[in-house]
Amino acid sequence: MRFRLLILLALTFLLGCDDLGPIICTDQFVYGISVDVVDSGTGVLLADSATMTLRDSNYVETTTVSWDGLTMAGAGERAGQYTVIVARPRYHNWVRTEVEVTADECHVIPVKLRAELQKISR
Numbered sequence: 268m269r270f271r272l273l274i275l276l277a278l279t280f281l282l283g284c285d286d287l288g289p290i291i292c293t294d295q296f297v298y299g300i301s302v303d304v305v306d307s308g309t310g311v312l313l314a315d316s317a318t319m320t321l322r323d324s325n326y327v328e329t330t331t332v333s334w335d336g337l338t339m340a341g342a343g344e345r346a347g348q349y350t351v352i353v354a355r356p357r358y359h360n361w362v363r364t365e366v367e368v369t370a371d372e373c374h375v376i377p378v379k380l381r382a383e384l385q386k387i388s389r
Contacts, residue, residue, distance in 0.1 A: 292373030299342030299368035299375040304333070304353055304361075307383035312336045317355040317384075323347035346370040351380065358384040 300321060304314035314333035321328045321341045333339045342349060346368050353361040361382040369376045 290372045295374065296343055297374040297377060298340035299345055299347070300349060300351060300366060300378050300380065301338050301340040302351065302353060302380045302382050303337050304339060304355070304382045304384065305337070306358075307385045313355055313358070313384055314339050317353055317382075320352040320354070322350045322352075342368055342375070344370075344375055346375050351382075353382040353384065355384055357387055359387060 302314075302319060304317050304319075305311065306313055315336045317333070317339065318329060318331050319339040319341060323342075323345075324347075326345070326347065328341045330339055330341050339353070349366045349368065351363045351366050361384050363380060366378055366380065368378055
């Protein structure tokens with residue numbers, strides 16, 4: 268009898284429970300795009316003097332702040348399809364188009380990029 272009850276409970280759980288209850292979201296703020304900025308030849312960190320611009324239709328966001336001299340971030344909790352431009356004096360602009368940021372029920376799903384900037388030759 269006990270074995271049958273366990274089998275019945277297991278089948279009920281596996282076959283009849285696709286609703287696991289309410290979704291509980293965290294208070295965490297998630298950036299949609301983060302970009303590591305480095306020199307393409309040397310690997311030297313460049314984000315400390317760079318500017319990152321994100322464009323999605325009429326939305327434009329520009330930042331000059333990096334967390335650690337390496338990574339720049341933007342599109343906080345904002346899904347969309349972005350053009351990402353990283354600029355720095357004495358370097359060619361780095362551009363990526365159609366960078367898609369999606370979201371689940373709670374937050375955006377982060378996209379991590381690496382901008383390897385090429386020095387302008389003189």
